[in-house]
Amino acid sequence: MLLLLEGAGLLQAVPPALPPALLVELHSPPKSFGPFRHRLFTDGAPPSLTTADGVGLFISGLPDDVDAREIHNLFRRRPGFDSCQLKYTGRANQANALREIMGSLSKRQKLSEEQYIDRISNLPNGLVTQILSCLPTKYAVATSALSTRWKQLWTSITSLDFDDELLVHPQNQSGNPAVQRSFTSFVCQVFMLRRDSAVHRFRLKLNRTYDVSCVNGWIGDMLLHNVREIDLSIRRKDSTLLPQELFTCVTLVVLKLDIDCNMNVPTSVSLPNLKILHFVCITFVDDDSINRFLLGCPVLEELNMTACVGEGVSVINVVAPMLTSFNMLNVISRHYMKPHHDFEGRIVLDTPALLYLTIFDSCADGFVVGSLPHLIKADITIIAEDHTDPHISEAITDLLKGISNVRFLHLADFSLEV
Amino acid sequence: MASSIENNNEKLTLKSSDGEEFLVEKHVALQSTLLQNMLDSDCSSADVIPLPKIDARTLALVLGYCKKHADASSSKQGELNSFDSEFLKDMDMGALFNLVLAANFMEIKGLLDIAAQKIADTIKDKPHQEVREIFHVENDYTPEEEAAVREENRWAFEGFP
Numbered sequence: 001m002l003l004l005l006e007g008a009g010l011l012q013a014v015p016p017a018l019p020p021a022l023l024v025e026l027h028s029p030p031k032s033f034g035p036f037r038h039r040l041f042t043d044g045a046p047p048s049l050t051t052a053d054g055v056g057l058f059i060s061g062l063p064d065d066v067d068a069r070e071i072h073n074l075f076r077r078r079p080g081f082d083s084c085q086l087k088y089t090g091r092a093n094q095a096n097a098l099r100e101i102m103g104s105l106s107k108r109q110k111l112s113e114e115q116y117i118d119r120i121s122n123l124p125n126g127l128v129t130q131i132l133s134c135l136p137t138k139y140a141v142a143t144s145a146l147s148t149r150w151k152q153l154w155t156s157i158t159s160l161d162f163d164d165e166l167l168v169h170p171q172n173q174s175g176n177p178a179v180q181r182s183f184t185s186f187v188c189q190v191f192m193l194r195r196d197s198a199v200h201r202f203r204l205k206l207n208r209t210y211d212v213s214c215v216n217g218w219i220g221d222m223l224l225h226n227v228r229e230i231d232l233s234i235r236r237k238d239s240t241l242l243p244q245e246l247f248t249c250v251t252l253v254v255l256k257l258d259i260d261c262n263m264n265v266p267t268s269v270s271l272p273n274l275k276i277l278h279f280v281c282i283t284f285v286d287d288d289s290i291n292r293f294l295l296g297c298p299v300l301e302e303l304n305m306t307a308c309v310g311e312g313v314s315v316i317n318v319v320a321p322m323l324t325s326f327n328m329l330n331v332i333s334r335h336y337m338k339p340h341h342d343f344e345g346r347i348v349l350d351t352p353a354l355l356y357l358t359i360f361d362s363c364a365d366g367f368v369v370g371s372l373p374h375l376i377k378a379d380i381t382i383i384a385e386d387h388t389d390p391h392i393s394e395a396i397t398d399l400l401k402g403i404s405n406v407r408f409l410h411l412a413d414f415s416l417e418v
Numbered sequence: 419m420a421s422s423i424e425n426n427n428e429k430l431t432l433k434s435s436d437g438e439e440f441l442v443e444k445h446v447a448l449q450s451t452l453l454q455n456m457l458d459s460d461c462s463s464a465d466v467i468p469l470p471k472i473d474a475r476t477l478a479l480v481l482g483y484c485k486k487h488a489d490a491s492s493s494k495q496g497e498l499n500s501f502d503s504e505f506l507k508d509m510d511m512g513a514l515f516n517l518v519l520a521a522n523f524m525e526i527k528g529l530l531d532i533a534a535q536k537i538a539d540t541i542k543d544k545p546h547q548e549v550r551e552i553f554h555v556e557n558d559y560t561p562e563e564e565a566a567v568r569e570e571n572r573w574a575f576e577g578f579p
Contacts, residue, residue: 119515120537120553127522127534134538141574145546145567146555166577186573 121149125156133159133200137190138166155194159201160222162187164208180208191221201229201254208235216243229254234261247271247296257282262310265289269296276301279308286312294318305331314345323351327358332366357403364395369402378403381412430457431466432481438474439466442481449484451525471523476516483529502528506536511553546575 120128132140132154140154164183202222206215215234220243222230228251232242246255247269255271257263258280265284274297284290290313294300300320306329309316318326331347348368358379359367382396403409428444430453447453456467469477483505490498506514514536521530541549550557559567568575 116554118554118556119511121555123515123519124522127518130530131534131538131541134535135542138574139542139544141571142546143541143549144571145559145564145575146550147558148563149558150555151567182573182576189571189573 121147125153128153129156129158133157136161136163136166138162138186141190156197157194158197158199159203160190160194160199161201161203162190163203163205165205180210183208184210184214187218191218197225199225199227201231202227203229203231203233205233206235212241216241219243220245223249226251228252231256233258247293256280263289263293263308265293267292269293271297273299275299278304278306280304280306282308283310284308284313285310287315291315291317294320298322301325303327305329307331309345316345316347317350318347319350321351322353324353325356326351326354327356329358329360330362332361332363357406359399364392364399367399367402369399372403373405375403375406377408377410378406379410432477433466433468434472434474434477435470436473438477440474440477440481443485443488446481446485446488449488449526449528451527453524469520469524472520473516476513476520479513479517480520480524480526480529484526487528502532506532509536511540 120131123131132143137157137160140157143150144152144154162183164179199222202219204215204218219230219232223243223245227249230246230252231254233256241264242257242259244266246252247266248271250270250272252271252274254276255274256276256278258278260281261283263279263282263284269292277297277300284293290309294303294317297320299322301322302325303318303320303323304327306327309331316331326349328347346366346368348370349372350370352371353374354372355374355376356379357372357375357377360381362383364382380396380399382392400409400411429441430444430447432440432442432447432453434440444457447457453467472480486501487498490501506517509517514533518530518533518537521533540552544552549555557564
């Protein structure tokens with residue numbers, strides 16, 4: 001028996017009784033993720049024993065009655081075991097054992113090779129771009145470091161999604177002006193490097209204060225690129241002026257505004273393709289501004305309003321012939337914990353195509369519901385403060401009369417028994 | 419009405435890359451813009467339509483998705499959404515890549531969107547070194563080149579090691 005082993009530690013469990021005439025060679029430097037390859041030499045061609053930088057294992061003496069399991073144990077995969085060559089004499093049971101083991105090995109090898117194929121880099125560019133467009137832009141850009149193939153792929157993304165929370169080192173908490181600077185340069189770089197293609201979706205989530213002209217510049221740039229969806233979530237106390245072009249963008253289909261400020265609505269609003277509109281926290285200061293906005297959206301299908309009514313508003317006319325879904329959250333009473341600030345006006349629904357209606361409020365007053373012949377589902381939750389007040393029961397009854405033909409009604413009241 | 423029922427019962431045969439044939443109702447096949455365009459042109463539904471890039475296992479998955487979406491009425495959007503999220507759950511990466519390629523080839527927008535999103539979710543929140551390992555992307559940058567790319571896009575790597 002002859003055992004020659006270089007690079008000890010790679011094959012740890014060599015069986016003690018080694019058979020005659022088995023030649024094993026391990027060579028080539030270990031690759032971190034390459035598949036384990038076996039090659040079997042049965043033609044007697046002597047394999048080279050050593051390579052310049054490899055490790056070689058030479059074993060001779062394989063018993064005639066060796067079985068497949070023993071050979072498997074000898075050659076099974078271990079860290080750093082990249083390939084081997086094997087020579088055998090072809091005596092007695094050896095051939096059968098080897099045939100058996102090679103059959104199962106080639107099946108397994110095929111499987112393991114499939115596992116190690118870089119499928120994502122081999123996708124067509126358009127598909128990679130679509131995948132990257134599903135990501136927050138930060139992660140899309142970070143793929144540039146994967147390999148040379150990925151260096152420029154992100155620049156074709158069709159969706160931009162920025163969130164300043166994502167950019168922050170744990171040690172860079174709020175109040176550090178470096179965060180704002182870093183985020184601003186991040187967004188500016190993306191705008192500069194990305195290809196001049198259409199943008200489908202633009203999402204901007206800001207938890208800190210940024211220069212208004214800078215933010216408006218980004219939004220304005222998106223409006224020039226035929227953007228279809230704009231989602232702005234801006235937390236700041238001072239008044240934010242949105243660019244006036246936002247109110248006349250013909251390509252816009254989805255507009256979501258979650259901005260803690262007073263809404264300055266220009267005299268002319270024209271969003272001819274807008275189907276989905278969400279207002280959160282944004283405050284309309286008078287009747288004219290909110291009604292002018294809604295009249296500028298003739299094909300609106302979904303409207304969400306959350307706490308968006310200022311004290312100067314008395315009558316909201318929702319005239320929307322194609323509206324199918326309308327959700328109102330604390331619209332009547334913006335601050336339901338402070339009943340004295342209740343909005344004492346009315347919301348008039350002229351929405352003949354409505355299918356779904358959700359109302360969550362502390363007050364059932366003021367909902368003037370027109371004809372809703374197609375209404376499928378209504379979800380009404382009224383949190384009344386004073387359940388002895390007969391006025392509230394009356395108001396709820398009036399509201400229910402308006403939606404009496406609904407197919408599914410979910411009614412919840414946290415303090416009132418109707 | 420009668421003619422639309424007749425059309426719904428019409429079937430066509432799709433053939434996978436590994437030779438398996440699938441008999442599909444026409445309204446299910448119409449979920450695919452590719453097949454829709456083929457049917458709109460002179461292609462007869464009596465012909466077998468070969469899909470040389472899609473194996474039988476993937477095609478069966480694709481047609482399962484199409485059938486669910488073709489049969490559900492529009493008012494059951496919630497049900498379809500939960501079907502979609504269950505559909506890709508626990509799917510291995512290999513099958514997912516086959517599926518995204520098939521959806522792209524057959525132009526099934528809804529399926530393409532959810533499969534692309536699923537792959538994107540795997541990339542999200544991970545440093546690029548980890549993404550490389552997950553997808554077996556071979557790094558062919560020299561250390562200097564990689565450092566230069568990271569420096570150029572420094573802001574994209576903040577918060578990661």
